[in-house]
Amino acid sequence: MTCLKDGKNPHVWLLDDRPGHQTQALGLVQALQALKPLQSEEKYLSFNALNLVPNAVLGASLRALNRAKSSTLNPPFPDLVIAMGRRTAPVARWIKRQSGGRTIVVVLGRKAASDPYLVDMSVSCTHFGLYPHARLTELVVPPTQVNGAVMARLKREKQDPMDDIAHPHVVWLLGGPTAQHTMEESFARRMAIDIIEASNKLGAGLAIVTSRRTPHPVIDMLEILAPDAHIHRWQRHNKDNPYLSYLAHADFLVVTGESESMLAEAVATTHPLTIYPLAAKPATIKLKFSGWLRQQAQGSGYLNTVCARILTGGWITPPRNLDTMHKLIEAKGLGCVFNGEINCKPLKKNDETVTLARQILTMLEHRTASGEGQPTP
Numbered sequence: 557m558t559c560l561k562d563g564k565n566p567h568v569w570l571l572d573d574r575p576g577h578q579t580q581a582l583g584l585v586q587a588l589q590a591l592k593p594l595q596s597e598e599k600y601l602s603f604n605a606l607n608l609v610p611n612a613v614l615g616a617s618l619r620a621l622n623r624a625k626s627s628t629l630n631p632p633f634p635d636l637v638i639a640m641g642r643r644t645a646p647v648a649r650w651i652k653r654q655s656g657g658r659t660i661v662v663v664l665g666r667k668a669a670s671d672p673y674l675v676d677m678s679v680s681c682t683h684f685g686l687y688p689h690a691r692l693t694e695l696v697v698p699p700t701q702v703n704g705a706v707m708a709r710l711k712r713e714k715q716d717p718m719d720d721i722a723h724p725h726v727v728w729l730l731g732g733p734t735a736q737h738t739m740e741e742s743f744a745r746r747m748a749i750d751i752i753e754a755s756n757k758l759g760a761g762l763a764i765v766t767s768r769r770t771p772h773p774v775i776d777m778l779e780i781l782a783p784d785a786h787i788h789r790w791q792r793h794n795k796d797n798p799y800l801s802y803l804a805h806a807d808f809l810v811v812t813g814e815s816e817s818m819l820a821e822a823v824a825t826t827h828p829l830t831i832y833p834l835a836a837k838p839a840t841i842k843l844k845f846s847g848w849l850r851q852q853a854q855g856s857g858y859l860n861t862v863c864a865r866i867l868t869g870g871w872i873t874p875p876r877n878l879d880t881m882h883k884l885i886e887a888k889g890l891g892c893v894f895n896g897e898i899n900c901k902p903l904k905k906n907d908e909t910v911t912l913a914r915q916i917l918t919m920l921e922h923r924t925a926s927g928e929g930q931p932t933p
Contacts, residue, residue, distance in 0.1 A: 566920055567634040568596040571648055573603065577640035579817065580664055583699035584638055584679075587913035597634070599627040607643045611674075611870050616649035636660045636920055642667035642870070649674055660919055664698070667873050676919060679912065681816065683881035685874040687853050687867040696884045697820040699909045702803065707825050710804035717798050717805065721761030721786045724807035726751075726898055728762065729822065731812040732769030736843075736875070737834040744774045747832055748781050751810055754898045758808070765802050766790045767818075803827075808898050813882055822891070823906050829891030830899040831882050843875040850874040 570585060572578040578598075585596050602625035606614070614620055618629075620643065629647070633655040639648035645668045648661045652675075661675040666684040680686050682694040718725050728751055733739045755762040763786040766775055770790065779787060788798065803809070809822045813833035822829045839847075849872060853864040866872055885891045889904035 565593045565595055566636055567632075568594050568636045568638060569634040569651070570596060570598045571601055571637060571639040571644040572598070573601045573641055573643055577644075577665070579701050580699045581638050581640040583701045584662075584664070584909060584913065584916075586701060586703070587699065587909045588916065590910075591913055592917055599629065601626045601644060601647060603643050611642060611645050611668075614646040616653045617646050618650055619646070621647055631655075633659050635923075636662065636916070638662050638664070639668065640664045644668065645674065658923070660916070660923055662916055666876060667870065677916065681876075681881065682884060683877045683879075685847075685850055685877060685880075687850065687864055687874075689868065693912060693915065695908045695912065696881070696888055696890070697823050697906065697908070698816055699912070700817065700820040700824050702800070702821040702824040704824075704826065706800070707804045710800055714798075714801040714804065717788070717801050718761065718763045718786050721763060721784070722759075724758070724760045725805060726755045726758065726760045726762050726808045726810060727802050727806035728764045728810040729812065729818050730764055730766050730770050730774075731815045731818060731834070732767060732771060732774075733834075734769070734814050736837055736878075737814040738837055739771060739774060739834055741771075741773060741777060743835050744771075745777060745781070747812075748778055750894065750896070751832065751898075752782050752785070754894075754896065758898050758900070760808065760898070761786070763802060763806075764788070765799065767815075768792065808900065810894070810898065813878055813893075816876075816878075816881065819881070819885065819891075823885065823903065826903045826905060828899045828901055829885075829903060830894050831885065831891055832894045833879070833882060839875070842872075846872045846874050 568585060570581045572581050588594055602622040603620050604622045606620040609620065629651065633651055637648045637651055637659055639645055639661065642665060645663050648663060652659045652661050662677045662679060663675050664679045666680060676691065678692045680692060680694055681698055682696060686692060752762060762782060764778055765788045767790050775789060803821065803825050806827050809827045810830045810832055811818050811822045813831045849863045849867055852860055853867055882893050886893060890906055891903060892899040
């Protein structure tokens with residue numbers, strides 16, 4: 557691929573507003589840098605109360621941005637913006653407008669990727685169920701900073717944190733309740749017994765790695781049920797988080813199914829993966845209505861057009877369906893849903909993020925070669 561007209565490598569800005577978003581944006585940039593040298597710069601964004609206003613109203617603007625607490629957004633503007641999350645999309649569009657349409661904008665996330673007219677590429681996961689459009693690219697799992705090279709380096713450089721248990725290691729990444737999922741103690745007990753028994757059947761040592769969402773009573777119960785297990789309690793102020801070391805030194809992974817990020821990181825390790833889904837909460841009226849809108853938008857006629865516009869305008873976002881994600885992971889050979897045993901089959905390599913990076917570089921090179929920019933509405 558050719559370089560930019562001024563001989564410099566492409567300049568990329570990353571827009572994010574929280575750690576979970578940051579890791580996806582950085583993961584995509586790493587995939588781009590593996591294919592082509594880039595100059596990348598993170599731009600942290602802080603928002604005011606106007607961030608609650610729908611993006612369709614905010615348009616291409618900084619009205620929802622707390623500029624005093626955010627990184628500066630001064631020219632020269634970048635060749636590419638990667639924006640993660642709904643709140644970053646108006647800022648990304650403003651940058652594109654200020655650049656005269658030269659900056660390519662790629663947005664990631666369920667609530668940022670709905671409108672086909674606002675950006676150059678929208679990146680979402682298939683299980684989000686977004687209304688399809690020409691600029692939408694769907695993935696089974698989101699981008700992540702975890703990859704084979706990172707795992708190999710950590711395994712060489714970091715001591716195994718599970719030296720106190722037998723080999724092979726089963727590492728259980730334990731999440732917790734979300735807006736859509738519960739973790740009652742009775743369910744957690746049944747899940748723990750299942751995983752303990754399956755690990756024993758395999759003759760493996762069990763390590764349990766908790767998260768910020770794991771209820772403390774559940775962890776206390778696990779210490780009683782699995783006295784021989786290695787249990788790592790997540791701590792908010794622990795700067796030396798050994799999470800990635802656990803991934804690197806694992807032989808088998810078990811992951812609760814409510815977190816796209818944990819599942820994406822597990823898939824990226826290529827260790828055999830077992831998914832243990834959490835119990836879903838009853839659907840709310842809002843979720844039922846958004847699901848109905850998604851069904852109606854698939855047909856034809858005036859009602860279908862109205863429903864499609866509500867969805868693509870970002871006024872209402874369809875609910876994510878993690879059961880669909882689990883099935884897609886199984887279909888692609890990237891893991892298995894728990895069936896009484898720990899999955900021991902090596903995973904197939906997932907090249908989705910690499911393919912996405914190639915598509916973005918193709919857009920960038922085409923824009924550079926033509927010297928053209930697309931104005932932002």
